[in-house]
Amino acid sequence: MRAGAVSTLGRVAALACFVMVCAGCSPTPATAPAKTLSDLVVVQLPIAQSVVDPAQRLDLDARYPLGSRVIRVRPGSSADDWTVLSRGFATAGAPAVSPDGSRVMFAGRRTADARWGVYECSALGSKPRKVIVLDRDCGDPAYLTADRWVVVCAVDGQDVATISGSRRELFTATRSRSNVERITFGVGSASDPSRLGDGRILFSMKQGLQAALFTVNPDGSMIEPFFGSHQFGSIRSRPRATTDGGVVFIATDPDGNTRLERVETRRPLATARTLVFDAGSEQRLADLRSAEPMVDGGLLLTGRMRSGTGSARTSAVFRTVPGVQALQPVFDDPAWDEVEAVALSIVEPPRGKPSGRRTDLTSGKLILYDANRSDGVVGPSPGTPRAVELVVQAFSEGRPQTLGVVPLEADGSLFAEVPPDRPIRVRSVDANGAEISTSAWFWVRPGETRACFGCHESRESAPVNRRVLSTTRPPISLVETTVEVARR
Template sequence: MKQPSSTAAFEFSRLWLACAAALGVAGCGGGGGGGLSGGGQEPDPVVVDLPIAYIQRALPRDEEGELLAPQAFDRDGFLPGARLFIKDRATDDALATNISDRAFGEGSEYDVKDLSAHPDGDRLLFAMRAPELEDVDEDEQPSWNIWEYNLALDSLRRVIDSDILAEQADDINPRYLADGRIVFASTRQVRSRAILLDDNKPQYAAESESGDGPAFVLHSMNDDGSDIRQLSYNQSHEWDPLLLDDGRVLFTRADNYRNNRISYYTMRPDGTDLRLHYGYHTRLDDEKPWLFNPELLPDGRLVGIYKPRNDLLGGDMLAINHTDYVEDNRAVTSTEEETPLPEDAALNTLTVLPVVIDGEISRHGEFSALTPLYDGTNRLLVSWSQCRLIEPADPDVEGSDERYVPCTDEYMAQELEAAPPVYGLWVYNLDDNLQQPVIVPDEDVYYTDIVTLEPRAPAEYLAPEVDQELAADGLGVLHIRSVYDLDGEDTTTAGIENLRDPAQFSADERPARFLRLVKAVSEPPNEILNFPGSAFGASSAQRFKEILGYVPIEPDGSVKTLVPADVAFTVSVVDGAGRRISDRHEHWLQVRPGETFECQGCHEDGSAIPHGRAGAGPESINAGAPTTGVPFPNTEPALFADMGETMAEVYARIAGIRRPSVDIVYEDEWTDPAVRPKDAPLSYAYADVPDAEPAQLPTSEACLANWNAECRIVVNYPDQIQPLWDKPRLVLAEDGSIAADNTCSSCHSPADVDGLVQIPAGQLDLTASENNSPHITSYRNLLFTHNELEVVDGVLQEVLIESGEFETDEDGELILDEAGNPIPILVTVPVSRTMSPAGAWASGSFFETLNSFDAEQMTVDHRGLLNAAEQKLISEWLDIGAQYYNNPFDVPD
């Protein structure tokens, strides 16, 4: 786009004066404004003595000079040319001092962003990246670092002093915490790296599930850069932490576990009690505008620049009532039955005149940044650009040039092209919608961050509340009040008050028997390990998974179990056969060392009923014990309850918190033997997998004996599942000879015991032979559609049948054979896959074949060929996604 001429600039200054004169005390902004500096209006004495800081940069343009919108959520992007300024008074004539040039020298091509102020008003935090190095690879370029400016000392310093430590990762979005520490988003992943070493893997920053580099997660450190701690363990990005008045940290989180959601979460400053807070459903759509650079208004609402994610440079000023709402249209107390609220019930635009963000010309201008004032005056400091249009040069006037004109009715009717924005800094009064300038607008200037340096009431300090003994063992606690609670509805047919009564229901009659704990596997960057995508197998959606262990579900559906701290994990509800009966919980949980995390139950993926957030949504269906000092009806007298306790809480208080096991093990600890005999015990143990070598078991011998926080169950198909097909399953006669060979890969093979060609039984080849794919044949036959085979003249080949169509030439005419007949087109006959990566229940026909026999439908009786422990191993592998590998470091080169 053509840059403005001196004539256009002159017209622009006249435009501003005309606007002020026409509107009087009302200005030209989205909600009005005051006069220009020096225009006769008395300066506001409250604002005059208020220091401010801001980041200024040139309007972003491409190589042709066309304006570019900032990339949405571009956390580690580098756009050099930004500068950090400070003014000791919020007026146009106050001196602006460049702070950031001190770090690298005047004219250096560095970048700076993410400006925030200390509650005392005497310090600034921001992220800054040094200029690029010439002839250096991208992975050796400078990283983003956290810097601090002290107003009283007029000093600038990098918070992490050590060059080596500072450059280990990208650090952004710094904020002061109430205890003096600093919270920030970073790719350091310091605790996750340490856990990788415990897992016998190299240290690295795990890749984000969204596939755009290492995951930014939240960390904290002392204000001297020491004692860096990882606070969150998401597998995708987290950013923009804010400190709420109650001491919790609110932040933005991407959920990319088979989702594409961006929403707000909260946690305590030590990372405990991390919970969904706002927008999980209404922030889902990529086309949905987002609140950029959020801050908190004095009344507690979130406020920021509201605009589409990738399209516009500026947008509207919007406040979100996140206290009373969990979604744009859902109150904290909402239920499914209530009348839906307006789509934007929780949203409040702060401009009295509409700002357009749909790509059309916004007649009342646009905003690029804002920050509240905390002086009780209900004002904002904003970066705002007036709406301008380009009036072309008059071809009938010699020497005329294009000029910028205001967006009046006259010019808007001419459908002129929008002119580039021209931003200034303004004080915007929300009470009377008046503006007054702090920095007069200038061409090609853009403001991305603004803060005021004023004292304000500090947030409450939330001290850690953890069990130090558990913390020392690297453990936390998960308490689910009832897995039968689905969005506040009891999913049992009998009601949990009856289901939990051993006199009415045995363990076999309860649908939910065990909770499976599943851990995310940190995926390495290519420079550490460049594994092929085929390692995921039939479906890459589930990525790599490890199983942490199993724990019994109590009769009322409650669970209270130890879990490893500082890992991303999820849960599945498992039946008495070891198969998942719940939908996959595609949402990462975490507990910090010594933390007890409680949730009510489960929820439907598409349900908008509030879930996850404490105090939101319906009450739990499990009210717990009705009184204190007596057991639940017909249960062991020693397991006496306190009022309101779940059965899991009762058991944990008396017998200790349940410790998971890598095996599925059940003992009836609840039935009162005076009422009826206890239920039979249940065990599906890896030790019961016949003749399995230690290398074939998916966990260590130490974990088989005693579970701890480092135990992992890793199921790789070639290493753990294929041996089940190859295991000799011989039936011996009385004389010791082989009466029958029931080895899976012998019957389901393209060759018999004598090496002669045969059709694999059931058209299913379970051999480990190679084929024209990255997977062995058995995996392809089980999880992919393949072609029916037949033996023709001693050769195994694909069955071909006529499709009903005939071969034609390029003109569409039939091609005839030597006898003058049309040549039919032959096609293969597909054979459906036997298993599904959706899980064991979705692979029901496979397990039905193993456990039942219908002489009319089946030719071979498979009952008893694979025992319960072997079937449990297959089930858990299917349930976590039927991956080909689950440890990327086991994938062959």
């Protein structure tokens, strides 16, 4: 290589370093090119306050009692080398790492009587900055891109169902702290959002003592059940996408027992299995609190070792290695309970997701292809009388209210215009007025056209590609009605 070329490369390298310094970066593990970095972001709880009732695990106050903190730590280092990222906060938790590994968001309360807020700092420990300004409690942040995130915030009970107590919904915001937008409008309480590789948001939604997993686009459109909506009795929380096409999550039974489960993203309903790891000496990992995938294919786990003689005194951080069944201890401070751990890693930049939402419109559309199409298991069984009309309901003022009773076309289809950003469900009835099936609650964003292919239809097969009869005429308007409308 010519000397001039070497000199040019040197100048380019120097310029790159200068740009990195100006951007606030430094040659630390958070920005190194390694696939898996040694530093962790860990949530520590005071030992005496670390036990949480299973029914309250989605609640910020219960999960992070006063004194909880977020630290950056390198396993094997001394406490003098740890960095308290939430220094000055009365309590903090729920950390999330930016895609480039250089920033950390967390939920925190600066004082004991303050609202929960979401803050961001550099991975090196700069002064935390509030990233979403709302007059309500917010937490559970997740990065959608380097400059856009999703958080969980409390909502008023007047405009949505209050059947499950304190309620929370998903909001998105940008680094400029503008464009704050609520994107979920269900009857449950949302928590634990994370990003899938295709740009969708995966989250948990709780109703009563059950919590299932759902997906939604970043603009709030296309809410869909992902797993657990018909498997009752467990709380499913903290869903996280793995590097090999799966999703892991924590399932908590009513008696408080926890287990780590996995499904495959392509077929979540047919691939559920429990992950079991060898802890050695007849021990097992109990009281599982978090499971975070790493870029090498392993998992970071937090929990308490339990054997036949009892449980370990404190919760600690462990890891799994692909191809190795045994758990490996990573970090344990005997003065604290470690309940969450995330690696400071560089991950593949997330994909964008185009939005079809129309801010200039005040309604959405619902297309039902065939109300008589069912999986025969959760939905109507074979031989059930055919549906002839649908009762369309919205949840308002604490109860379901009927928007309209609409006749189905001969092919079982429906095309209707419905109010946006409100919980909606449909009930199919037969010629005698008997109810056949009821959908789960969902919503439609302004300008969204929501398509349903049946009533609890199989999600592993598609209907015949045809033009349904209901779309040959304008949609039936149910936007302004709150009582039964005349049958067409």
